[in-house]
Amino acid sequence: MQEPRQINAHPTEPPDAPAAQAQDAIIRVTGLTNRFGSQTVHEDLDLEVRRGEILGVVGGSGSGKSVLMRSILGLREPDAGQIQVLDTDARSRKREDRLNIERNTGVLFQDGALFSSLSVGENVQVPLKEHYSQLPDSWRYELALLKVKLAGLPADALYKLPSQLSGGMRKRAGLARALALDPPLLFLDEPTAGLDPIGAAAFDRLIKTLQEALGLTVFLITHDLDTLYAICDRVAVLADRKVVATAPIAEIEQLDHPWVQEYFHGPRARAARDSQAAYPRTAENKA
């Protein structure tokens, strides 16, 4: 439903820069404030996610990355501020607004958050059943199988229970469920946490491949420097209760902020950057 407007947007005259950005933003957060009791997590926070990008969100533990995601998804009522998701007010409680957001976003929680009593296939079919109950069972099954294979799992994983899967497979199954409705907007909460380096690199590649193939916009919370260097178009840094900067990673590295300096210039960051320079992962994507 976004497509027609985009096609129609001033086809001849070149749009001025701010207007183009306004058109581009798929998520816009302005003046967000979140408090837990006397503790303020976010204060007057602004953030913009552009259509078609992978935005990495980084920040120290307790800097409110997950709270930000929960606010955008409407899982948490913020204390102040505006949140626009897919041209809908995320704080709205109207049924059609909620449906618009629910149908057009997919979320991968940490460790998958699969329903433990359902098989992987049933897990993936849950959103399809809820939102498109008019489809015949066999179609839902077929779409679930497709999503499971897209997420890089073998077809027989469809019948397995989440408890029978490894941590990495559970994340892939969670991703399959997040993709069930073909949402244009995908939220990933620390997708590579708890995976071994090989599994993490494979998962990074999977996200990038899917993002390119399905034209996704990805809001990606991570601690993983490799992920930031490998697949993120821009990086947003959460510190001091705000987003202190949103820019491509090369610019963020140069930022004069104590936390950023420590984060991007520690020994681990250097290793991640070096490996990226040696083996650019975009080349592997094409392969």
Next chain:
Amino acid sequence: MNPTDNRPRLEPEADDPTRVRLHGQWTLATALEVAERLREVPDEVMELDATGISRIDSAGALQLLRYVKRRGMSIGEVAFRDEHRALVSTIEDVADDRPKGKRDYGFVAALARLGYQVQDNGKEIVALLSFTGENLVKMLRILRDPRRLRVTATVYHMEQVGLDAVPLVILLSYLVGAVIAFLGSTILRDFGAEIFVVELVSIAFLREFAVLLTAIVLAGRTASAFTAQIGAMKAREEIDAIRTLGLDPIELLVIPRVLALLITLPLLTFVAMMAGLAGGVTVGAFDLGIPPQMYLARMQETIEIRDFFVGMSKAPVFALVIGLIGCLEGLQVEGTAQSVGERTTSSVVQTISLVIILDAIAALWFMQMGW
């Protein structure tokens, strides 16, 4: 923009009947219409042009792929917009023929399920017996080396299991005692033998009802709690952590709970006896015209201490049954929320049935022995 533009449409090419242009949105939301449009494609069409499609997702792409395959065409011959090509080729890579569901139905499958069930029950019985043995051995070891006993945990569970259940046990026993007295009096009144209500209530409560009621209350209240507590710990690998730290989960978790039950269930049984007798006294005083002094005197004449001991002797057995089954089911939980629920149900069902079965066997035994 025209609202019907979002619907999937076919547009036959005017000059070439073998070509069709596809329009609109081919997505999950329009999936049923997409199927209908694809059925409407005339048979002579040999070429599809999908560049008119404004939006396509994996559901739309999958249908298009299936159609193309059914008609013996190649998806490579279908023209797509550049921005859709990546999606279509990705879907093509992973899509293949629908595999069959693999659930079996029918007589053989039912027979197999029955067999598995019987086998599982057999295993359960063996597990319970060996678990009982393991616990007894470990209790003996604690007896030899009393420092191994977790006193704090035991006292904590005594409070949870025993003290907190006192109001409930008193209420239920008092009411059941009163009901038995009413029931007895309506029948005995016809014979003018209302005074026998005293024996009826006293013997019933001392020998059977006090201990049975208490055990059933604790089976519902405590066995389920034990299973859920230990099951949640099992699901979060806490039991494994206990083992790797060189501790014994039986000594740490099971014995304090079983011991707490062994101590408090007889005490609660005593409380239940008193409450039940009080119920009988109340009904006697207000409904049957038997003053409390007379009621108690009659009790002293007719009731033997043996009745009290017969009732009490069953309390430790029931305590063991409730404690051991509750803990064993908890230890058999397998990591999912579903499993915790199943095991909790199973522990309550098992304890209540086993308590009643054992009580019936005991009643027969005591009757035959003339006790």
